[in-house]
Amino acid sequence: MRLLARTPLAPLLLAPLLLSGAAFAQTAAPAPTPSPASAAPKGGPAGTGVSGATNPVVSSLAVTVGRAVGGGQLVTCPSKLSVSRQAVCIYSKQAAAQARTQIRTSLASRAAGEWKLSGQSGSLLVKNAAGQIGAYVLIAPLSAQESLLVVDAVNVAAAPRATAAPAGVVKGQPYLLGKDLVGVVNVVSLGAGKFRLNVPGETALTVTAGQKTAQRAGGNVDLPLAPVSDGKNLIFPLSGLRALGCTVTDAPKGVTITCGPDSVGVLPIVF
Structure with missing residues (x-):
């Protein structure tokens, strides 16, 4: 794998999913190949081209991804890209479709499912050594024969939003607070533990805390x-969203809930 020193990409403009491929291609020409002595940035492990401050899972995955696409150039992630400080961005002289195929093949059983696509851009969840979702890869085309690859960690250790499990929850199952559904489901408290959930275009559903039977x-x-x-907030099981006509899909960080034409990304609570 040939990952070169990081090159700033500050002038880049973001597109709906990642960034504008045309703007990237016009403003970010590949940097000249450095000598072997300068191939690894200072502070990073020799020969990896990945910063020593990067998450070990991200570092390992970045090396695998770089090798899968035949080498690449480490670049500074665009400031407007919503990734963590430990993310690794790689410029590749490969078409997005070809890069996706080679990365998926290289990861084999480490990949959690298949690429989730939006046009030519996409995301792929990746498992860590323990078999848990630990990182993800994003890809966006920059031109017909160029791509930007982003490798970042999935934050599965987020602090819980409740200090204790409310009575009635099933441990290990994902739940959502009523406020998590803002934008896709309208939640109204009716008092006495009852809540009305309404999705535009669907008949309202009335649920009661502690009861599996709802009314429509x-x-x-x-x-x-x-x-x-918890006496004030609705804590709704993620699996119950199907009763509202909503779908749930995995996302790099949490899940995406889609109800009719609207969708929202959330991180469920697991007690």
Whole structure:
């Protein structure tokens, strides 16, 4: 793998998913190949081209990704890109479709599923040595034969938003607070542990804390798990969103909930 010293890419403009490929291609010409002595940035492990401050999982994955695409050039991640400080960005002289195939093949069983695509851009979740989701790869085309690859860690150790599990929750199952659903589901407290959930275009669903049976005009609906409440907030099981006609898909950090034409990214609570 030939990862070169990081090159600033401050002038780049972001596109809907990652950044504007045209702007990147016009403003970020590859830097000249440095001598072997300068191939590894100062402070990073010799021969890896990855900063020593980077998460070890990210470092290892970045090396694997770089090798999969036949080498690449480490670049400074654009400041407007929503990634962590430990993210690694790689410029590759390969078309996005070809790079995706080679990366997926190289990762083999480490990949958690397949690429999630939006046009030619996409994301791929990657498992760590323990078999848990530990990192992800993003890819965006810069031109017909150039791509930007982003490797970053998935923050699975986020601090819980509740200090204790409310009575009635099933440990190990993902839940959402009512406020997590803002933008896709309208949640209204009716008092006495009852809440009305409404998705535009769907019939409202009334749920009661501690009960798996919900009410909808015309009959009852059985939820996979009972919603609960801490006395004020609704704590709704992620699996129950199907009763509202919503879909849930994995995202690099958390999940994406889609209800009708609207979607929102959230990080569920697991008690």
